[in-house]
Amino acid sequence: xxxxxxxxxxxxxxxxxxxxxxxxxxxxxxxxxxxxxxxxxxxxxxxxxxxxxxxxxxxxxxxxxxxxxxxxxxxxxxxxxxxxxxxxxxxxxxxxxxxxxxxxxxxxxxxxxxxxxxxxxxxxxxxxxxxxxxxxxxxxxxxxxxxxxxxxxxxxxxxxxxxxxxxxxxxxxxxxxxxxxxxxxxxxxxxxxxxxxxxxxxxxxxxxxxxxxxxxxxxxxxxxxxxxxxxxxxxxxxxxxxxxxxxxxxxxxxxxxxxxxxxxxxxxxxxxxxxxxxxxxxxxxxxxxxxxxxxxxxxxxxxxxxxxxxxxxxxxxxxxxxxxxxxxxxxxxxxxxxxxxxxxxxxxxxxxxxxxx
Numbered sequence: 001x002x003x004x005x006x007x008x009x010x011x012x013x014x015x016x017x018x019x020x021x022x023x024x025x026x027x028x029x030x031x032x033x034x035x036x037x038x039x040x041x042x043x044x045x046x047x048x049x050x051x052x053x054x055x056x057x058x059x060x061x062x063x064x065x066x067x068x069x070x071x072x073x074x075x076x077x078x079x080x081x082x083x084x085x086x087x088x089x090x091x092x093x094x095x096x097x098x099x100x101x102x103x104x105x106x107x108x109x110x111x112x113x114x115x116x117x118x119x120x121x122x123x124x125x126x127x128x129x130x131x132x133x134x135x136x137x138x139x140x141x142x143x144x145x146x147x148x149x150x151x152x153x154x155x156x157x158x159x160x161x162x163x164x165x166x167x168x169x170x171x172x173x174x175x176x177x178x179x180x181x182x183x184x185x186x187x188x189x190x191x192x193x194x195x196x197x198x199x200x201x202x203x204x205x206x207x208x209x210x211x212x213x214x215x216x217x218x219x220x221x222x223x224x225x226x227x228x229x230x231x232x233x234x235x236x237x238x239x240x241x242x243x244x245x246x247x248x249x250x251x252x253x254x255x256x257x258x259x260x261x262x263x264x265x266x267x268x269x270x271x272x273x274x275x276x277x278x279x280x281x282x283x284x285x286x287x288x289x290x291x292x293x294x295x296x297x298x299x300x301x302x303x304x305x306x307x308x309x310x311x312x313x314x315x316x317x318x319x320x321x322x323x324x325x326x327x328x329x330x331x332x333x334x335x336x337x338x339x340x341x342x343x344x345x346x347x348x349x350x351x352x353x354x355x356x357x
Contacts, residue, residue: 059083062122063114066154070109076318078267079110085265086115086241090123093237098256098264102343103245105269105318111243112141112205117148119201120178121159127197128180131230133209133222135184139171141205142182146173185222189233199234204242213248213347223252246345254347267317269343270327275313279306280328287332300325 057065060083064071075083078101089095101107112130119125132138146168148155156163165176172181179194185207192199207226212218231240244253246266257264274280283306286292287299303310303325314324322330331339340346 059087059115059118060110062118063110066152066158067114067117067148068154070113073318073320076105076321077271078105078107078317081265081267082107082110083115085263086111089239089241090119090125093239095239095241096262097240098242098244098253098259098262100244100246100253100257100264100266100345102267102269102317102345104322105267106321107243108141108205111241112203113144113148115241116180116201116203117145117155120175120180121155121162124178125201126178127194127199128178128201129189129199129203129233130180130182131185131202131204131207132182133185133207133212135171135182135187137206138182138184142171142173142180145180149173149175186225189229192233198238200238202230202234202238202240204230204240206244207242208244208247208252210247213251216250219248219250219252223255226252245342246347247341249347251347253345266345268345269317269322270314270324271317272313272315274310274324276306276309279310283310283328284332287329 060075060079063083064075078099082099082101085095085097085099089097099107099111116125116128116130120128130138130141132141149163149166162175162178165174167174171183172179177195179197181194183189204226207230208219208222212222234240242253242256242262244251246254248254253264256262257266283299283302286302287295289295292298311324316322316324316327327343330343334342337348341348
């Protein structure tokens with residue numbers, strides 16, 4: 001049988017019939033092409049495996065692994081809670097989240113850097129707005145995101161297929177159809193869309209500043225813009241995240257704690273005061289003695305001698321960044337009213353700080 005098949009094949013070739021293709025006698029695929037296909041297969045497999053690892057991580061673990069330059073210290077209680085709330089919002093949609101945190105507590109690092117990157121790269125968030133008190137500040141947040149996309153090798157190793165499509169300008173980044181834009185308080189945003197999308201995620205990060213705190217007119221104007229233009233710009237499925245430090249008792253962040261439909265959480269740098277107030281009063285007298293050039297040194301020595309008792313009962317939000325002694329020094333330096341406002345989200349009454357328009 002085999003011999004007859006060979007004879008038939010030989011006859012066909014000799015007669016010029018269609019059985020003339022000798023390709024089975026030589027490699028069917030060029031070795032270079034085969035090597036390319038194999039390399040591409042390995043690349044896609046590696047990418048899929050890395051993506052699977054990323055998908056199994058929460059926001060904070062993802063950020064600590066892929067954005068290590070911004071997450072050098074262990075996270076605080078606020079960071080963990082904020083990340084959990086943002087994760088829930090990503091999957092439930094229509095969230096209205098208001099978070100008040102101390103100034104300098106890296107709330108923006110979590111919510112205005114890590115979160116939009118995670119939401120876009122991992123979960124395909126179609127259209128994100130970053131909003132701050134000025135367009136310049138909002139674009140600064142956007143520039144930080146752009147820098148990570150352009151220079152972060154760890155991100156590129158996992159999301160190169162998205163990052164390679166990036167188109168960026170001063171106020172916008174587009175990744176494979178996913179868009180993030182930057183706006184300032186008061187900008188004209190009514191009716192803005194990107195393709196078929198209204199914004200699907202709005203991150204309002206410090207949309208009021210110190211000037212708003214000094215002016216009832218500016219506070220009212222920013223409030224009207226927030227509710228009338230910004231919140232109304234989305235759809236019922238749009239997630240809106242508001243981040244702030246409460247600098248005035250009529251600040252937007254405090255108003256949102258009383259607004260129906262908003263989930264609010266407030267964090268303070270000093271969670272619990274130390275019990276031994278009498279020792280801290282003695283320490284404060286030493287530390288603030290302007291006539292003694294060695295006041296800081298003597299105050300530190302006093303603290304070391306009485307540390308166990310002076311620390312008793314105290315709890316701080318982020319000890320790796322601001323321990324108890326650091327916070328107590330700051331309170332002595334800037335005064336109780338400023339400390340309550342900047343670190344505790346407990347602003348003083350307007351009569352004590354407001355200027356007439």
